Amino acid sequence: MPRRRRARKVVEPPSFKGYRPYGTINGRREGRVELHYEEYEAIKLADYDLMNHQEASGIMDVSRATFARVYETARRKIAKALVEGKEIVSVYGNAHLENDWFECTDCKSKFTIPSELLDKSCPLCKSTSIKNILH
Amino acid sequence: MKTLITSKGDSTDSFFDLRFGRGKYFCIHDSETGNIEFIENLNAEAQGGAGTKTAEKVIELGVKKVISGDFGPKAKDLLMKFKIQMVMITDSNKTVMEIIKSLS
Ligand SMILES: [Zn+2]
Numbered sequence: 001m002p003r004r005r006r007a008r009k010v011v012e013p014p015s016f017k018g019y020r021p022y023g024t025i026n027g028r029r030e031g032r033v034e035l036h037y038e039e040y041e042a043i044k045l046a047d048y049d050l051m052n053h054q055e056a057s058g059i060m061d062v063s064r065a066t067f068a069r070v071y072e073t074a075r076r077k078i079a080k081a082l083v084e085g086k087e088i089v090s091v092y093g094n095a096h097l098e099n100d101w102f103e104c105t106d107c108k109s110k111f112t113i114p115s116e117l118l119d120k121s122c123p124l125c126k127s128t129s130i131k132n133i134l135h
Numbered sequence: 136m137k138t139l140i141t142s143k144g145d146s147t148d149s150f151f152d153l154r155f156g157r158g159k160y161f162c163i164h165d166s167e168t169g170n171i172e173f174i175e176n177l178n179a180e181a182q183g184g185a186g187t188k189t190a191e192k193v194i195e196l197g198v199k200k201v202i203s204g205d206f207g208p209k210a211k212d213l214l215m216k217f218k219i220q221m222v223m224i225t226d227s228n229k230t231v232m233e234i235i236k237s238l239s
Contacts, residue, residue, distance in 0.1 A: 108225070114218035123200065123222050124237050 018089040019081070032087040039074035040090060046071055061133070105129045138164045138200040139193055140234055145173040147232040151224065153204025156185030162231045163196065166239065186210035193219060202234060 018032075038060065045056035057067035081088045103110050104122035110133065111123055121128045141158030143150045152158035157179050163172050178188040186207035193201055193214065200220040204227070214221055224234075 109222055111222040112215065112220055114215075114220055116218060117220060123220060124202075124224070124234070 020087045021085045024085040032089050033077045033081040034089050042071040043074045101133050102130045103133045136166045137198045139198040141203040142231045151229045153227050155203040155206050156189045164235050
């Protein structure tokens with residue numbers, strides 16, 4: 001296996017699988033809210049560690065605009081779950097990330113690695129020094 | 136395995152085209168036979184949805200890898216769904232031949 005350096009330096013995943021409302025007046029609502037790993041991370045950095053967007057985007061190794069987008073999505077999802085009495089499910093890890101993009105640290109090309117592809121190196125320069133990125 | 140590279144012209148000396156949906160030509164390289172062919176991108180001048188139409192063309196051609204400058208969100212979703220590897224390069228000074236050479 002090649003080295004897979006995670007661009008996001010906060011490596012601790014959420015410590016829960018989900019949150020479920022209890023005592024809801026109209027009974028449990030249909031559907032659930034899927035909170036992605038990076039969304040949880042954005043909330044943690046901004047509202048728990050109290051970092052500003054500049055610092056937080058630096059930690060996650062994404063642009064400020066990307067950070068703002070991820071953070072906004074996270075807040076809206078949590079608000080939706082609270083208001084509509086929905087369950088929150090934590091979704092994280094490569095297997096669940098829809099956009100699995102990598103960057104070659106040698107030639108800087110960006111690429112996807114479809115699940116059935118066995119070759120996990122850079123498709124252009126064959127370097128195995130690749131890192132997972134948010135795209 | 137077939138790889139598609141967006142190209143500004145119809146020869147291997149042509150420069151790589153950063154545009155996916157609006158790229159002028161597609162160079163298709165078959166790694167098994169070593170065969171290289173060029174086809175014109177008929178969607179390049181399309182009014183809208185050039186990215187989606189081009190992604191559909193890629194699927195139809197049976198290509199497993201696509202090399203371009205960037206992909207629109209709809210094209211990305213489609214290519215992702217069909218498990219086609221996407222590769223993005225930002226260096227437009229590369230020729231198609233240089234890219235093909237780096238593949239083998
Ligand atoms: Zn590389």
